Amino acid sequence: MSAGPLLELRNVWVEYGEKVVLERVDLAIEAGAFVSVVGPSGAGKSTFLRLLLGQEAPSRGRIVFDGAPMRAECGPDRGVVFQRYSVFPHLTVIGNVLFGLECAAAPVLGRLFGARRRVALAEADAMLDAVGLTHARDQYPAQLSGGMQQRLALAQALVRHPRLLLLDEPFGALDPGIRVDMHDLVTRLWREHGLTVVMVTHDIGEAFKLGTRVLAFDKRRHDPHAPHRFGATATYDVPLLRKNGARPDAKTAA
Structure with missing residues (x-):
């Protein structure tokens, strides 16, 4: 550094x-x-x-x-959040946050399995807790308000530190x-x-x-x-x- x-x-x-x-x-x-x-x-x-x-x-x-x-x-x-909600509509809230971790750790398949997936899920859940979205974990973006979608976009941006x-x-x-x-x-x-x-x-x-x-x-x-x-x-x-x-x-x- x-x-x-x-x-x-x-x-x-x-x-x-x-x-x-x-x-x-x-x-x-x-x-x-x-x-x-x-x-x-x-x-x-x-x-x-x-x-x-x-x-x-x-x-x-x-x-x-x-x-x-x-x-x-x-x-x-570098992470980024735009004005218009940059979330994946076909993924749940937890799926949106997990996606970045899976792509980083498994760039070919884009999926994690077993113990590695459990670790990534725990990290994604911790980030959802940080932005106040634990209660919406299994919902889809279309079910969220605008403010909640921006919270999700922040979680996506920050989960990779x-x-x-x-x-x-x-x-x-x-x-x-x-x-x-x-x-x-x-x-x-x-x-x-x-x-x-x-x-x-x-x-x-x-x-x-x-x-x-x-x-x-x-x-x-x-x-x-x-x-x-x-x-x-x-x-x-x-x-x-x-x-x-x-x-x-x-x-x-x-």
Whole structure:
């Protein structure tokens, strides 16, 4: 494990032909941080998250994860939860959580048997208990509320013990009361599991409530005749309350 930041982006650009989506992104994220990412539509927030997940690679620059270059592939060290419930409708709640463990341990068959399956089931049950879904263990996703499906998606993401949890508008489709419950759950899981979290949200209040740091993405340069020529970057980097209660001043990102 590296002694430096868990995650670094060094002069990262994302370009699709002549269209520049992200430019000159330089960031370092420490282990244990909860980073909220905000910004207007089209500011590259989802592209930024896909880079961290490994779904795509930078056009220029480097991403370093735990001291090593990050490959453009999804790995078990990163988990993700999307706004729309990313669960398997044909599997029960326990089957959804067990699936990731079985695929990791038996990639050819996708199934475990005997003692190995019992161990995996115990681990999946423990995760369901952590997210408050033990009572729904044998139900199917269609029988669950939206909030319960997001709890299941969290259990899926966390059961393989990722070091980095990526959240893409995870509460946007939930009713306000359920969102508050999910805020409490995510905060508890972040602390209990020692996670590093990067969350994209359009809700500024949510960003400041949950995050230890808020990044605002936007374009520094604009050309009204060729808006595609300039990309977005982290224009503001706002550290929030530290453990000692002091609130550092907001600063403009370099």
